[in-house]
Amino acid sequence: MKKQNKIIMLSLASAMAGMGTGAIAGGFGIATQSGSGTGNAFSGGAAVADDASVVWSNPAAMMALPSGKQFTAAGHFLKPSFKFSNTGSSGAFAAPGTGEGGDGGDWALVPNLFFTTDINPNLRFGIALNVPFGLKTEYDAGWRGQLTALKSEIKTVNINPSLAYRVNDKVSVGGGVSVQKLDAELSAFAGSAAAGNLTLKADDIGYGYNLGIIIQAAPSTRVGLTYRSSIKYDLGGTASFSGTSGALLGSNVRADLRVPESASASFFTTLNPKWDVMGDITWTRWSQIQQLNVIRTTATGAGAAAGTTLTSLAFQWSDTWRFGVGANYRWSDQAKLRFGLAYDRTPTKDATRTPRLPDQDRFWVAAGIQYRLSKSGVLEFGYAHEFVRDANVNVTITGVPGALVGKFDNKADIFSVQYSHSF
Numbered sequence: 001m002k003k004q005n006k007i008i009m010l011s012l013a014s015a016m017a018g019m020g021t022g023a024i025a026g027g028f029g030i031a032t033q034s035g036s037g038t039g040n041a042f043s044g045g046a047a048v049a050d051d052a053s054v055v056w057s058n059p060a061a062m063m064a065l066p067s068g069k070q071f072t073a074a075g076h077f078l079k080p081s082f083k084f085s086n087t088g089s090s091g092a093f094a095a096p097g098t099g100e101g102g103d104g105g106d107w108a109l110v111p112n113l114f115f116t117t118d119i120n121p122n123l124r125f126g127i128a129l130n131v132p133f134g135l136k137t138e139y140d141a142g143w144r145g146q147l148t149a150l151k152s153e154i155k156t157v158n159i160n161p162s163l164a165y166r167v168n169d170k171v172s173v174g175g176g177v178s179v180q181k182l183d184a185e186l187s188a189f190a191g192s193a194a195a196g197n198l199t200l201k202a203d204d205i206g207y208g209y210n211l212g213i214i215i216q217a218a219p220s221t222r223v224g225l226t227y228r229s230s231i232k233y234d235l236g237g238t239a240s241f242s243g244t245s246g247a248l249l250g251s252n253v254r255a256d257l258r259v260p261e262s263a264s265a266s267f268f269t270t271l272n273p274k275w276d277v278m279g280d281i282t283w284t285r286w287s288q289i290q291q292l293n294v295i296r297t298t299a300t301g302a303g304a305a306a307g308t309t310l311t312s313l314a315f316q317w318s319d320t321w322r323f324g325v326g327a328n329y330r331w332s333d334q335a336k337l338r339f340g341l342a343y344d345r346t347p348t349k350d351a352t353r354t355p356r357l358p359d360q361d362r363f364w365v366a367a368g369i370q371y372r373l374s375k376s377g378v379l380e381f382g383y384a385h386e387f388v389r390d391a392n393v394n395v396t397i398t399g400v401p402g403a404l405v406g407k408f409d410n411k412a413d414i415f416s417v418q419y420s421h422s423f
Contacts, residue, residue, distance in 0.1 A: 027286065027320065027347050027359050028135040028154060029260075032110050033057065035074035035418020038382025039338030039368015043324030044278025046212065046224030046266035050370075051378070051420040052114035055126035058212035058226040058266075059162035059174030062116050062124040066422060074112040074380075074418035080105035082137055082358050083409045084393075086144060091402015093144055101139035104355065105412075108136055121166075128160040132180065133259055135357050145404045146189040148395050149355040150197060153185045160210065170216045178208040182233055182257075186356070191400070196243025202255065206231035221269040230261040230288060236297070239310070248301035253310060255294045260285045276328040286317045286347030315352050320345040324364070338368035338382065350392045358391035358408035368416070380418040386411060 031042050034053035045057040049064035052072040082104035086096070116126035135154040139145065162176025183203045190198040212226040235257055241249045266280035294310040304310075326340035342364035353359070368382030388410035395404040 027284075027344075028133050028357060029284065030110060030131055030134050031344075032076040032078065032414055032416065033112055033130055033132075034072070034114075035076070035112075035380040035382055035416040036338075036368070036370065036420075038076070038384055038414060038416035039340060039366055039370075039380070040278060040326030040328070041324050041340030041342040041364040041366040041384055043326035043340050043342060044224075044266045044268050044280050046226040046264045046280060047214065047222045047268040048224075048266070048278055049214075049222070049268075051418075052116045052126065053112065053128075055114050055116060055128040055162050055176070056112075056130055056160060058214060058224045058264075059126060059176050059210065060164050060172045060212040060214040060226075061222075061224060062126050062162070062164035062174060063122075063166045063172035064214060064222065065116060065124075067118055067121070068422055069118075070114075070116045070420065070422050072112070072114040072418060072420040074416060076110040076112075077415040078108045078110060078412065079414075080108075080412040081410060082355070084139075084145065084355065084358075084406050085409065086406045088405040089144060089403065090405070092147065092400050093402050093404040095144070097144050097146065098140050098142035099144070100406075101143035101145060101355070104137040104139050104358075104408075106136065106138065108134070110134070123166075124164045126162045126164070126176075128158070128162070128176075130158050130160070132156055132158050133182070137355065137357055139355065142189075145355050145395070147191060147397060147400060148188060148404055150187045150189065151185065152187075152356040155183045157181050162210070172214050174212045174214075176210050178210065178228075178231065179205065180208065180231055181205045182235070182259075184235065184237075190241055190243065190249075192243070192245075194243045194245040195241050195249060196246060198239060198241055198249075200237065200239050200253065202235040202237025202253065204233040204235045206233045206259075218269075220271075221267065224266045224268075225264070226266075227263045228261060230285070231259050233257045233259070251300045251304070251306075252297040253294055254297050255292060257292070258288050260288050274330050277326070278328075279325040280323075282322040282324075284320045284322070284347070287319045289317045289347075290315055316349065317347040317352075318349070320347050326366075334372045336370040338366070338370065340364065340366040340384070342366075344386075348391075350394065353391060353393050354395050355393060355404075355408070358393060358410060360389040360391040360408075360410060362386045362388040362412070376422050378420045380416070380420070382414070382416040382418075384414040384416075386414070388412060
């Protein structure tokens with residue numbers, strides 16, 4: 001029985017090591033927060049004031065919208081692609097199994113809803129319902145890297161009420177609070193047929209805030225600054241196994257996770273009746289994510305006590321910078337064309353990257369069109385392609401011989417549609 005328990009515990013630790021890495025490996029922020037922004041590669045977001053989505057991008061910019069009520073609904077169809085190529089895996093990862101995992105990416109829908117309204121001429125209220133963070137990768141069962149990852153899914157839902165106040169004709173300020181729910185599901189092969197696949201499910205609700213200022217630097221030029229706080233999650237959930245020994249291994253678990261704070265500086269200027277230009281720089285403090293500790297909160301049938309550490313993983317992530325530029329061209333009174341470029345750094349490093357999310361630096365190319373249906377209704381379509389650098393992985397698991405060594409060929413496409421209405 002002791003020998004069986006030792007094997008079971010090794011399987012448990014090995015699978016959880018892969019799962020823990022995947023929980024926070026790679027930039028899992030979601031940039032798609034407005035359909036109008038897609039066509040500009042989300043450049044100049046803290047200074048642009050096209051629609052009610054400013055509640056999220058910079059609450060102070062609500063004062064730059066026309067008076068009255070504004071409603072915006074957007075849907076983003078995302079298609080990432082993550083295809084693994086083996087370049088020298090060894091030990092337990094040398095045998096190809098069922099193959100190289102297929103395409104770890106799949107279609108996903110990201111919705112956004114925004115609303116703003118006047119309280120008085122110098123004060124406005126807005127609310128956002130959106131998805132700030134997310135992750136989904138899923139590989140074929142039995143693939144070469146099944147000990148490191150099978151399915152990884154992180155979902156968030158955020159409610160963000162905000163207020164904006166006009167200080168004077170040139171300066172407005174704003175701020176809001178976020179109530180954000182996070183759900184995570186991660187799975188991997190546990191290392192033996194008796195243990196089967198290990199699945200971790202956990203969730204929590206966290207709270208944060210955002211602040212912004214917008215300055216009308218000239219009649220045709222706005223400058224925006226915005227800050228969004230980090231949010232801490234005390235995740236609680238379960239670790240379960242699909243194999244015949246699953247009842248001995250399962251337990252409740254907890255882990256602390258903090259999503260990063262960020263700050264942006266943006267400008268927007270109208271050059272002439274036909275052209276607008278915009279740009280931004282965004283800093284994200286991914287270095288807050290350095291280590292993940294997964295703790296058992298109940299004892300297991302295999303003898304592991306509550307309060308013991310299931311796994312402790314160091315990541316050494318780095319802060320990132322994103323740079324974007326964009327332009328609008330007024331084709332007619334009804335139609336506006338949008339263009340955008342952006343460069344987005346990854347927080348991950350080759351030494352700690354895993355198949356959970358094989359993120360790398362990316363370059364955005366985007367275009368879109370705005371069509372005014374009526375005085376009150378505006379329709380937006382946007383498309384962006386992300387050229388993503390190949391992501392190298394060299395993953396080892398304590399107690400498991402060899403390493404998963406290879407690279408991922410990555411790319412992503414974004415299709416957005418949005419409708420805005422003023423009344």
